[in-house]
Amino acid sequence: MISHDVGSAAAHIANPCGHTICGECGFDWIARNKRAPTCAICRTKLIRAAPLIPNIAMDNTIAKHVGALAASGCVDWQPTGAKHKEWAQRRECVLDRLSVWGS
């Protein structure tokens, strides 16, 4: 699921259902259902002990898209641009949350 046209950050795969979820939407959803976290798409109960696996392919696709925007001359999406910086920060934040999932 990509809920943001551009700038979705650190997509990951829900366990056990296998849905790909936008990092931020997934964790926003989990934060609202802390006691019994579920998949943001199908509401399957997530397994705490099982990892939420980063979806590298999806992440790379988004990174390429961001790169294409920068290459097309969109200043905001250049590496020094505001949108790029903000996106990179959100991505780091989600990756941190992925790394502490289940612990």
Ligand SMILES: [Zn+2]
């Ligand atoms: Zn999202």
Ligand SMILES: [Zn+2]
């Ligand atoms: Zn699911």
